[in-house]
Amino acid sequence: MSEHDTPAVAAYQVVKRFHGQEILKGVDLQIRQGEVACLIGPSGSGKSTFLRCINHLEKIDGGALYVGGELMGYRRVGDKLYELKEAEIARKRAGIGMVFQRFNLFGHMTALENVIEAPMRVRKVPRGEALDQGKILLERVGLSHRLNAYPSQLSGGQQQRVAIARALAMKPTLMLFDEPTSALDPELVGEVLDVMRGLAEEGMTMVVVTHEMAFAREVGDCVAFMDNGAIIEKSPPAEMFQRPQHPRTRAFLAKHL
């Protein structure tokens, strides 16, 4: 198997419990390198939890989760699993960019400072180099004219684009988006989706939790429908939206298309 055949993400029967209650009930999902996987499903079905498991912000209680062919968060020795040390987990996590519904920018830092913070602190990139990179990234998300603006001076759409640039500054091989446009005023959704579409065209592997069905249809290579802690249907968007197989998928899409 060549490196390119290694799935970017491979989840096998992933189980997650909170206070004894099973929230993820055996999630299976494989995503190829360069693929854009859109995850849809009702609120409370476990989409955010699953994303957080992918970068080990949540520990899984069963099954297995591989990112880039490596077990996420654990080392297997014989038939035993040992959790990796925090520093090793941090190193792995650094290769996975995450963009949340809320922009989570540092309010006391400018757009450019927000973007250079992690590369300097985590990757030890020299300030000059980080600044050059940061400016390129902010230009890429259409914000070269707002380098020195503070988050409070930016619209929600601009803040979310800074958040995307900040994630990209760590040179991730995988980007996770958790409803990145849900908190935005409708007129600002498009500019964020445009940036994401550009990333997809450049070949970035992306897992996108979204209610933007038009985006999923146009940009997604596959759409997975999650309900009640499991992925119950996954198919290319044309199939998913035209011929959903599962009754629960049909019921969900009937409400959301």
Ligand code: ADP
């Ligand atoms: P979605 O993103 O699909 O709306 P979530 O993954 O946020 O769903 O939540 C799935 C379920 O897990 C919900 O019932 C939620 O209350 C529960 N849950 C999520 N995070 C926690 C947590 N840290 N502690 C306890 N319950 C949680």
Ligand code: MG
């Ligand atoms: Mg969620």
